Amino acid sequence: MISVAPFLIFLVGAALAMVARGRVRDVIAVATPVVGAINLWALDGSAPMTVMLFGHELILVEVDRLSMLFGWLFHLAVFVVLVYNLYRPTKLEQVSILAYGASTMGAIFAGDLLTLLLFWEGLGLTSVFLVLARGTRKAERAAVRYLMLQVLSGVLLMCGIIVLINQGRSLAMAPLELEGLAAWLIFLSLGIKAGFPLLHNWITDTYPEATETGTVIMSALTTKTSIYCLASLFPGTELLIYIGATMTVFPIFYAVLEDDLRRVLSYSLINQLGFMITGIGIGTELAINGAVAHAFAHVMYKSLLFMSMGAVLYRTGKIGASELGGLYRTMPKTTIMCIIGAASISAFPLFSGFVAKAMVMSAALQGGYDWVWIALLFASAGVLHHAGIKIPFFAFFGHDSGQRPKEAPKPMLIAMFIASVMCIGIGVFPELLYDQLPYPVTYEPYTFEHVLTQLQLLLFAALCFVVLRVTKLEPHERPSVNLDIEWTYRWLLPRAGRWAYVKLGYFANHLRQLSQVGTQGTVWLVKLWHGPGGLFARDPLISMASLAVVIIFTLVLLLDLIQGY
Amino acid sequence: MSIVEHLPALQVAVPLLAAPLCAMMIRPSIAWPFAVLASWITFAISVALMDQVLTHGTIVYNMGGWSPPWGISYVIDPLNALLLLLVSGMAAIIMPGVRLGIGVEVTFRAQRLFFTVALLSLTGMLGIVITGDAFNLYVFLEISSLSSYALVAMGADRRASKAAFNYLIQGTIGATFILIGIGLVYMMTGTLNMADMADRLTDLHGSATIQAAFAFILVGAGIKFAMFPAHAWMPNAYTYAPSLVSAFFGATATKVGAYILIRFIYNVFGAEFAFDEMHVGWVLIPLGLAGAFVGSLVAIWQDDLKRMLAYSSVAQIGYVAAAIGLGNHDGLIAAIVHVFNHGLMKGALFLVMACVILRLGKADMTSFRGLGKRMPVTMGCFVVAGLSMIGVPFTVGFISKWYLILGALDAGMWPVAVLIVMSSLLSIIYIWRVVEVAYFSDPPDDVKVQEAPAMLLVPTLILTVLCIAFGVATKITVGVAGLAATSLGVYP
Numbered sequence A: 001m002i003s004v005a006p007f008l009i010f011l012v013g014a015a016l017a018m019v020a021r022g023r024v025r026d027v028i029a030v031a032t033p034v035v036g037a038i039n040l041w042a043l044d045g046s047a048p049m050t051v052m053l054f055g056h057e058l059i060l061v062e063v064d065r066l067s068m069l070f071g072w073l074f075h076l077a078v079f080v081v082l083v084y085n086l087y088r089p090t091k092l093e094q095v096s097i098l099a100y101g102a103s104t105m106g107a108i109f110a111g112d113l114l115t116l117l118l119f120w121e122g123l124g125l126t127s128v129f130l131v132l133a134r135g136t137r138k139a140e141r142a143a144v145r146y147l148m149l150q151v152l153s154g155v156l157l158m159c160g161i162i163v164l165i166n167q168g169r170s171l172a173m174a175p176l177e178l179e180g181l182a183a184w185l186i187f188l189s190l191g192i193k194a195g196f197p198l199l200h201n202w203i204t205d206t207y208p209e210a211t212e213t214g215t216v217i218m219s220a221l222t223t224k225t226s227i228y229c230l231a232s233l234f235p236g237t238e239l240l241i242y243i244g245a246t247m248t249v250f251p252i253f254y255a256v257l258e259d260d261l262r263r264v265l266s267y268s269l270i271n272q273l274g275f276m277i278t279g280i281g282i283g284t285e286l287a288i289n290g291a292v293a294h295a296f297a298h299v300m301y302k303s304l305l306f307m308s309m310g311a312v313l314y315r316t317g318k319i320g321a322s323e324l325g326g327l328y329r330t331m332p333k334t335t336i337m338c339i340i341g342a343a344s345i346s347a348f349p350l351f352s353g354f355v356a357k358a359m360v361m362s363a364a365l366q367g368g369y370d371w372v373w374i375a376l377l378f379a380s381a382g383v384l385h386h387a388g389i390k391i392p393f394f395a396f397f398g399h400d401s402g403q404r405p406k407e408a409p410k411p412m413l414i415a416m417f418i419a420s421v422m423c424i425g426i427g428v429f430p431e432l433l434y435d436q437l438p439y440p441v442t443y444e445p446y447t448f449e450h451v452l453t454q455l456q457l458l459l460f461a462a463l464c465f466v467v468l469r470v471t472k473l474e475p476h477e478r479p480s481v482n483l484d485i486e487w488t489y490r491w492l493l494p495r496a497g498r499w500a501y502v503k504l505g506y507f508a509n510h511l512r513q514l515s516q517v518g519t520q521g522t523v524w525l526v527k528l529w530h531g532p533g534g535l536f537a538r539d540p541l542i543s544m545a546s547l548a549v550v551i552i553f554t555l556v557l558l559l560d561l562i563q564g565y
Numbered sequence B: 001m002s003i004v005e006h007l008p009a010l011q012v013a014v015p016l017l018a019a020p021l022c023a024m025m026i027r028p029s030i031a032w033p034f035a036v037l038a039s040w041i042t043f044a045i046s047v048a049l050m051d052q053v054l055t056h057g058t059i060v061y062n063m064g065g066w067s068p069p070w071g072i073s074y075v076i077d078p079l080n081a082l083l084l085l086l087v088s089g090m091a092a093i094i095m096p097g098v099r100l101g102i103g104v105e106v107t108f109r110a111q112r113l114f115f116t117v118a119l120l121s122l123t124g125m126l127g128i129v130i131t132g133d134a135f136n137l138y139v140f141l142e143i144s145s146l147s148s149y150a151l152v153a154m155g156a157d158r159r160a161s162k163a164a165f166n167y168l169i170q171g172t173i174g175a176t177f178i179l180i181g182i183g184l185v186y187m188m189t190g191t192l193n194m195a196d197m198a199d200r201l202t203d204l205h206g207s208a209t210i211q212a213a214f215a216f217i218l219v220g221a222g223i224k225f226a227m228f229p230a231h232a233w234m235p236n237a238y239t240y241a242p243s244l245v246s247a248f249f250g251a252t253a254t255k256v257g258a259y260i261l262i263r264f265i266y267n268v269f270g271a272e273f274a275f276d277e278m279h280v281g282w283v284l285i286p287l288g289l290a291g292a293f294v295g296s297l298v299a300i301w302q303d304d305l306k307r308m309l310a311y312s313s314v315a316q317i318g319y320v321a322a323a324i325g326l327g328n329h330d331g332l333i334a335a336i337v338h339v340f341n342h343g344l345m346k347g348a349l350f351l352v353m354a355c356v357i358l359r360l361g362k363a364d365m366t367s368f369r370g371l372g373k374r375m376p377v378t379m380g381c382f383v384v385a386g387l388s389m390i391g392v393p394f395t396v397g398f399i400s401k402w403y404l405i406l407g408a409l410d411a412g413m414w415p416v417a418v419l420i421v422m423s424s425l426l427s428i429i430y431i432w433r434v435v436e437v438a439y440f441s442d443p444p445d446d447v448k449v450q451e452a453p454a455m456l457l458v459p460t461l462i463l464t465v466l467c468i469a470f471g472v473a474t475k476i477t478v479g480v481a482g483l484a485a486t487s488l489g490v491y492p
Helices: A006-019 A022-043 A065-087 A091-109 A113-132 A137-166 A180-194 A201-209 A212-233 A238-257 A261-282 A285-316 A332-345 A352-366 A370-396 A410-428 A448-470 A486-503 A505-530 A542-564 B003-024 B028-056 B078-103 B108-130 B134-153 B159-189 B194-204 B208-224 B233-240 B243-268 B271-277 B281-300 B305-326 B329-360 B376-390 B396-410 B414-440 B454-472 B475-487
Strands: A049-053 A056-061 B059-062 B073-076
Touching: A006 A022, A006 A091, A022 A065, A022 A091, A056 A091, A056 A113, A065 A091, A065 A212, A065 A285, A065 A410, A091 A113, A091 A212, A113 A137, A113 A180, A113 A212, A137 A180, A137 A201, A180 A212, A201 A212, A201 A261, A212 A261, A212 A285, A238 A261, A238 A370, A261 A285, A261 A352, A261 A370, A285 A332, A285 A352, A285 A370, A285 A410, A332 A352, A332 A370, A332 A410, A352 A370, A352 A410, A352 A448, A370 A448, A505 B281, A542 B159, A542 B208, A542 B281, B003 B028, B003 B059, B003 B073, B003 B078, B003 B108, B028 B059, B028 B073, B028 B078, B028 B108, B028 B475, B073 B078, B073 B108, B078 B108, B078 B243, B078 B329, B078 B454, B078 B475, B108 B134, B108 B243, B134 B159, B134 B194, B134 B243, B159 B194, B159 B208, B159 B233, B194 B243, B208 B243, B208 B271, B233 B243, B233 B305, B243 B271, B243 B305, B243 B329, B281 B305, B281 B414, B305 B329, B305 B396, B305 B414, B329 B376, B329 B396, B329 B454, B329 B475, B376 B396, B376 B414, B376 B454, B396 B414, B396 B454, B396 B475
Parallel strands: none
Antiparallel strands: A049 A056, B059 B073
């Protein structure tokens, strides 16, 4: 079969979309992932594609089971999002989604770290336009912060690769021991994009500021690309278990407090990534399978939830829990799809989350990580609370905000429908997903025990929600700003800096004057010698020039005298 | 014997015979095409020689069938094949533009003499590069020097005569130093053939006479090479010479000096003697870096742009000197490649000056105001060649600086690498200064300026395109330089 590198198709699509206009552009945009999927089908099992660049052999495409699964997932995600975007297609969004898709495809099929680096940088550079496209001042500033962190991640990866090259080690996409500078630099770089605790805040900072479409695709691609890389480079790294467990727990508190529903979903995204990272950290076949299956299911239901919130934002112009409510009257279809997404993320039986999430938890138990298992259990309950109940409840039910917006536009509904079908399909026929996983699956999700445990858990979480509502303990429906780690650099550091600047001002003033005098002096001196009429620029006198010759001559003769001693 | 076997002799003989014939042609309209033809044939011979060297290896040609040490032999290895290509290629590219270029600067009656002297100068340079005999090298050095003084003196500005006189005095000092050095070596070894010299010198290490001879030749070649601080002849000579002469000399004359340095240090005296006994690195690297800084800094404040380019040459020669002084494989590649690459870009930049002078009468900062719109192609060439001078990737300047930095790091001299990068930043200033005036200031309204004529523009464009072409496809330059370095006994 003839096939090309998957990213090429997206790049060509992006280039065509850039020159096309109107309906033609829409057709090109939506057709690109379809053509890509056909190519991907042809690509399966083909030999690596390589190019030579500056004496290094770059492995542009290397296909294995893991990359194929992510390839299918991302093609599907890009397709769904491009359909969703048809409600108000703009060239900027379509082109950057396609280019962003190209970066992702390049990254997951990369056969060596240098190729990965190329597309790793592309991820940030192409997706930032999806934030800028929102057009608000807030989005603009968030975009700049986003870009800074993405570039930092790329720089760390580059440094790691340079160290690897210097040590003469292989750049293959093969598991690395988390030892030595190179591995740590690469680990940290992946960590930024995967939203490790304390490095996570770009997710919750940026995603709520992007356009309706932008948030959906960004939530699907960047972090999952990093999950793919972690699974290829650092499987079985024990540190990841604890990082992952932390990530599942801490966002829950923020998610419960948060008013902006898309930010709630962003926190929930970090929580979900935590499950996958824990799975990668445990590193057994079951755990890796679980992490990958979870990533697959997660992209579908998280996109579905973000899409439904996008629809709400588009129709009402509002996204705060306190400003919404009672929309089910006029947006029934969106409501149903949102509930499907919510049921999936909360792992109701017969929905996709149920068949995926439990694998990681079983692996944790089997590996003897009891405390981690408890953390994950708590996190699962938390997910139901903030994502499963809070999102649909406050948007579509709750107190009636009096708004009667129209139903979501048709393209949005179609896209959400595709995602809903996927969520239920995987939930009902888990073998479809299991057969594609990297390792053979013996796991059976629908056992009496599992279903019962899960239902108990869900009921308990629902109870919590009710209790909090009745006792009015839940601090909901109040727009507020929650302090996260970004507080340190957006509030603390600037103020500390300013304080230090004022206190040290006296000293700094002197220092500045001193450095000014120093710079001026240097320039004056340089100009005196080199400027017009200066020592070196003057019309040379023959005598001076000859003297210079004699001086070098003496110097050369003297040098061999030095050698005598 | 077929003619192919005599190509080494023809390489020098063609321009040498063409020169007096030119002098007999009274009308420049006849002398000019003749000179162009001669330069093209010379270039074709260089290409053929390069091809032979690459396929069959080093060529040894005995003049008149007399074998050394009695006769003079021409030895062509990758190093001088590349230099022959540079020198004759520059002549072939620049010569067609000469007629128009010097039309405003040289009087009608003197033009045929101009062609004569130019061909003699070309002969001299080719001879220096091709010969394998030390005394023969000196003879050709004198031929090229004397004709160079005459060419500089033909400048329209009255100061050209004084610049030529200065050049004459210092050039003579340099040539004398070289002659004394060769004489001392002859005294000790009894041979003038360079290969023989190299053989016999290996037994003479530690001799004070040989050490003195080395110092004389190093300094003499240093003057020809315009190495800081012996560069004083160059700025005025390049400033006041006719622009096309500046272009030709800027691209070739000092490069021949670099060739003499490399040949004597690595081949005749041998790297072991030069570096372990004479510590030549301690002379070349500090002086080279000093030259890089002084040259660039002086260039920043120059108002006359030909003078600015001359000082920029001082800086670029500094890089070559430092590269020669590194004494490792990458360093030597950097030296050879930069000799070639700098020839391309400096040739292009001086041709731009020739275009501007042809249209505006002078090339100072005020005459460049708004030229970006009025002479778009010419200024485009300036920008590309200027970027190359700075060392932007995908230009030739990047390639040679890259190898220079590799060489410095390989020698464990990272401060040298840092200083090279710092001094390169200075070149951004003097190039940008011109770009800013040409593109971001309004032209004076009263002057009407046309784009330069094709006769001058085409050579400029060719050199500019080569600046990019050899920056992307480095097989010829870096490949041959690598071969040359290996054949000089410096292995990676």
